[in-house]
Amino acid sequence: xxxxxxxxxxxxxxxxxxxxxLQVEGYRVLVSASLADARAVISTALVNRGVDIVLLDLGLPxxxxxxxxxxxxxxxxxxxxxxxxxxxxxxxxxxxDGGADDYLVKPFSLAELLARMRVALRHRGTxxxxxxxxxxxxxxxxxxxxxxxxxxxxxxxxxPTEYRLLARLVRQAGQVVTHRQLLVDVWGPEYIEHTHxxxxxxxQLRAKLEAEPADPRLLLTEPGVGYRLAxxxxx
Amino acid sequence: xxxxxxxxxxxxMALILVxxxxxxxxxxxxxASLAASAIAVLAxxxxxxxxxxTFAVDLHQHALLLATMLTVSWIVALLVAxxxxxxxxxxxxxxxSDQLREFAEAQRAADEPAAQASILRDALSRLTGAEPTLxxxxxxxxxxxxxxxxxxxxxxxxxxxxxRLCLQERRPMGPGTGRHEEQPAWYLPLRGLRxxxxxxxxxxxxxxxxxRELRDHAQALCDQLGAALERGAALRAAAAAREQxxxxxxxxxxxxxxxxxxxxxxxxxxxxxxxLHDQDERLSGAQRRxxxxxxxxxxxxxxxxxxxxxxxxxxxxxxxxxxxxxxxVEELVGTVLRRLRQRDPHHRxxxxxxxxxxxxxxxxxxMVQLLDNLVDNALKHGAGDAPVEVMARRVGAAVLIAVRDxxxxxxxxxxxxxxxxxxRGERVDSTEGGDPHSRxxxxxxxxxxxAIARVHGGELRLRIRxxxxxxxxxxLPVEDVPEGTEQDGGEGAPP
Numbered sequence: 001x002x003x004x005x006x007x008x009x010x011x012x013x014x015x016x017x018x019x020x021x022l023q024v025e026g027y028r029v030l031v032s033a034s035l036a037d038a039r040a041v042i043s044t045a046l047v048n049r050g051v052d053i054v055l056l057d058l059g060l061p062x063x064x065x066x067x068x069x070x071x072x073x074x075x076x077x078x079x080x081x082x083x084x085x086x087x088x089x090x091x092x093x094x095x096x097d098g099g100a101d102d103y104l105v106k107p108f109s110l111a112e113l114l115a116r117m118r119v120a121l122r123h124r125g126t127x128x129x130x131x132x133x134x135x136x137x138x139x140x141x142x143x144x145x146x147x148x149x150x151x152x153x154x155x156x157x158x159x160p161t162e163y164r165l166l167a168r169l170v171r172q173a174g175q176v177v178t179h180r181q182l183l184v185d186v187w188g189p190e191y192i193e194h195t196h197x198x199x200x201x202x203x204q205l206r207a208k209l210e211a212e213p214a215d216p217r218l219l220l221t222e223p224g225v226g227y228r229l230a231x232x233x234x235x
Numbered sequence: 236x237x238x239x240x241x242x243x244x245x246x247x248m249a250l251i252l253v254x255x256x257x258x259x260x261x262x263x264x265x266x267a268s269l270a271a272s273a274i275a276v277l278a279x280x281x282x283x284x285x286x287x288x289t290f291a292v293d294l295h296q297h298a299l300l301l302a303t304m305l306t307v308s309w310i311v312a313l314l315v316a317x318x319x320x321x322x323x324x325x326x327x328x329x330x331x332s333d334q335l336r337e338f339a340e341a342q343r344a345a346d347e348p349a350a351q352a353s354i355l356r357d358a359l360s361r362l363t364g365a366e367p368t369l370x371x372x373x374x375x376x377x378x379x380x381x382x383x384x385x386x387x388x389x390x391x392x393x394x395x396x397x398x399r400l401c402l403q404e405r406r407p408m409g410p411g412t413g414r415h416e417e418q419p420a421w422y423l424p425l426r427g428l429r430x431x432x433x434x435x436x437x438x439x440x441x442x443x444x445x446x447r448e449l450r451d452h453a454q455a456l457c458d459q460l461g462a463a464l465e466r467g468a469a470l471r472a473a474a475a476a477r478e479q480x481x482x483x484x485x486x487x488x489x490x491x492x493x494x495x496x497x498x499x500x501x502x503x504x505x506x507x508x509x510x511l512h513d514q515d516e517r518l519s520g521a522q523r524r525x526x527x528x529x530x531x532x533x534x535x536x537x538x539x540x541x542x543x544x545x546x547x548x549x550x551x552x553x554x555x556x557x558x559x560x561x562x563x564v565e566e567l568v569g570t571v572l573r574r575l576r577q578r579d580p581h582h583r584x585x586x587x588x589x590x591x592x593x594x595x596x597x598x599x600x601x602m603v604q605l606l607d608n609l610v611d612n613a614l615k616h617g618a619g620d621a622p623v624e625v626m627a628r629r630v631g632a633a634v635l636i637a638v639r640d641x642x643x644x645x646x647x648x649x650x651x652x653x654x655x656x657x658x659r660g661e662r663v664d665s666t667e668g669g670d671p672h673s674r675x676x677x678x679x680x681x682x683x684x685x686a687i688a689r690v691h692g693g694e695l696r697l698r699i700r701x702x703x704x705x706x707x708x709x710x711l712p713v714e715d716v717p718e719g720t721e722q723d724g725g726e727g728a729p730p
Binding site: 088199214215 | 562563603604
């Protein structure tokens with residue numbers, strides 16, 4: 001059975017274009033032009049497992065999507081990708097902190113959208129299934145179960161904080177993790193304002209794991225939002 | 236004194252009386268000490284001067300003695316009283332000039348008219364012991380047509396009328412001023428150099444209205460506020476004029492941007508898309524792919540242009556709040572390189588970021604946009620396959636980030652205007668091949684870059700390189716990172 005996508009987008013042209021493109025890729029596409037409509041669609045569709053992923057545009061005529069996301073998250077872990085209109089928008093960061101899985105900034109290419117969806121679908125249901133425990137890309141290999149980090153086959157020594165930071169990113173490999181999520185999960189809730197810790201430890205990690213720290217291929221920065229560990233190589 | 240009776244003569248005893256009168260003058264009011272001296276002389280006469288127990292005086296010399304004693308006592312009393320009055324005046328004067336100075340300092344610290352008014356009310360109520368009422372005009376009286384008044388403190392309708400009259404005429408009214416003497420209160424104008432900015436109402440207890448010193452002092456306080464209000468009004472007017480000019484320039488820039496720069500990529504997109512639409516069957520697969528990729532390229536270009544134009548408009552807004560955070564230069568540069576990878580297949584861009592650079596307090600989205608624009612520019616204008624360098628290092632209390640190319644450089648005539656919105660570089664290498672999509676720089680790109688550098692307290696300059704090419708160099712101030720990077724345990728992955 002093909003995967004179901006709920007596309008919530010108020011612009012008719014963009015909605016039609018994305019629907020066609022996604023259908024060509026083999027997805028079953030449901031569309032909504034407003035949050036009210038999206039609520040109705042999802043309440044019936046989720047019962048019979050009709051929606052596997054939601055693409056949620058911000059700035060819909062009847063709301064900002066935050067309450068929709070909160071309602072959805074109360075009962076379901078269906079992945080949600082937020083589509084934002086401006087690069088510097090605070091709103092998307094709040095939604096990411098509130099449980100959205102990833103984001104895209106308009107305009108985006110189809111390739112970017114498909115890549116984000118693929119990663120989000122892979123992480124789907126992490127609440128019930130075991131967490132991602134292994135990560136491999138380029139010459140880096142991380143095994144969370146054995147607590148080992150290998151680079152080109154040789155063991156890399158990380159400090160406990162560096163390791164916790166890397167492990168947090170591995171669990172959501174390929175997806176953006178916001179500054180706030182990283183600070184809370186690695187340092188603790190009282191460190192939310194301490195972005196400078198994050199910068200320093202990220203620089204240390206890059207120095208140990210990247211071939212060229214100034215041109216990173218693995219530990220990617222999402223300016224103003226957070227960090228993303230590059231998508232793992234397909235096994 | 237009775238114990239001395241008989242042992243010393245009357246004239247000497249009388250001196251003790253004068254001493255008493257002097258002491259009385261120091262301790263009591265002038266009238267009381269005058270009265271006390273008179274009573275003392277009478278009593279002395281009654282008790283000691285023969286014939287005793289009567290007010291009569293036998294000898295002329297005793298009468299002279301008593302008269303002299305009385306006169307001397309009174310003179311002493313009056314002198315002491317005058318001395319005390321002068322001292323009191325001097326103390327009051329010193330207090331008032333202290334108050335004026337403190338008041339001036341407090342006024343300088345407050346920049347809101349409401350805060351300044353409340354400082355004046357405090358000062359006046361301390362000075363006079365009564366709660367004053369202030370009326371402030373929004374602008375100078377000369378331009379009063381329809382302007383608003385703000386009242387601070389209670390006022391009866393009559394008092395309000397008095398305040399407005401005083402504000403309009405800019406002259407004091409009330410007891411002792413020569414105008415509206417019958418009023419029970421003083422109305423003092425708040426005067427600036429070029430107009431009245433308000434009026435103060437100071438209520439006086441009955442019969443206590445004519446204290447000229449007090450009124451002069453109150454007037455001095457009021458005039459200080461007037462001057463402060465005038466200064467504030469002038470500053471606000473200048474800021475408003477600047478803002479208006481800025482708005483105007485910005486609107487023109489945006490109109491030019493949309494009418495000119497946005498049309499070119501739109502025309503290309505429309506051309507390619509309509510070709511795909513209309514000539515569908517007649518196009519070869521390769522032609523179709525080329526048209527589609529033209530649309531993708533031009534739309535990307537248009538997206539960048541729109542981002543730049545919008546961001547420039549946003550930066551032009553007054554009171555813009557940046558989303559500043561601690562950012563690492565290495566990460567900012569890394570982000571730009573990653574975005575570039577698709578556009579720069581031959582890796583012409585190289586980064587050299589000095590190790591151990593301090594974190595910068597900046598808006599990451601804006602900073603990435605700035606670097607991205609500079610690198611994009613360098614790739615378009617740089618010569619052929621010559622490398623483009625992104626270099627970052629510390630220079631004193633600042634971080635210098637430079638984007639350097641080896642292109643033909645910016646012609647001398649254009650160097651001054653290159654950062655102005657809507658200036659575009661002449662296309663130099665149109666016949667020398669290179670990137671087929673290259674075109675002169677986006678009209679707002681460099682203007683935006685400079686605006687971004689400046690809102691961060693930095694600067695962006697163009698430096699001409701020794702052996703050809705341009706270097707766009709941005710300096711950003713370094714701020715102190717908050718203390719306390721917590722201790723991390725020893726090396727090694729945890730077991």
